[in-house]
């Protein structure tokens with residue numbers, strides 16, 4: 001495994017994300033609540049570019065006829081068919097056994113890298 005430096009942390013403001021090309025792969029790094037998370041820029045359903053999906057929240061478990069919304073900024077919704085994924089874990093909220101492909105992020109001396 002190799003650390004690929006992609007840029008600097010200050011290139012991605014809190015709540016924003018940025019796409020990098022790393023060894024022929026399109027990778028999205030999200031900056032959420034002070035941490036950085038990297039995913040392959042490809043939806044596991046039919047391959048949409050996840051960077052084009054909104055970062056949002058989702059509906060939470062609630063009683064019948066009650067609708068609770070939460071987790072704002074922690075979810076990315078696929079731009080094609082709307083599947084929602086936890087950015088921090090890559091886990092699909094639609095299909096629990098489906099995940100975004102994630103990469104470990106390294107932050108050192110203000111430089112961002114991912115491990116491939």
Ligand code: FES
Pocket residue numbers: 043044045046047048078079080081082083
């Ligand atoms: S391609 Fe992402 S939900 Fe279908």
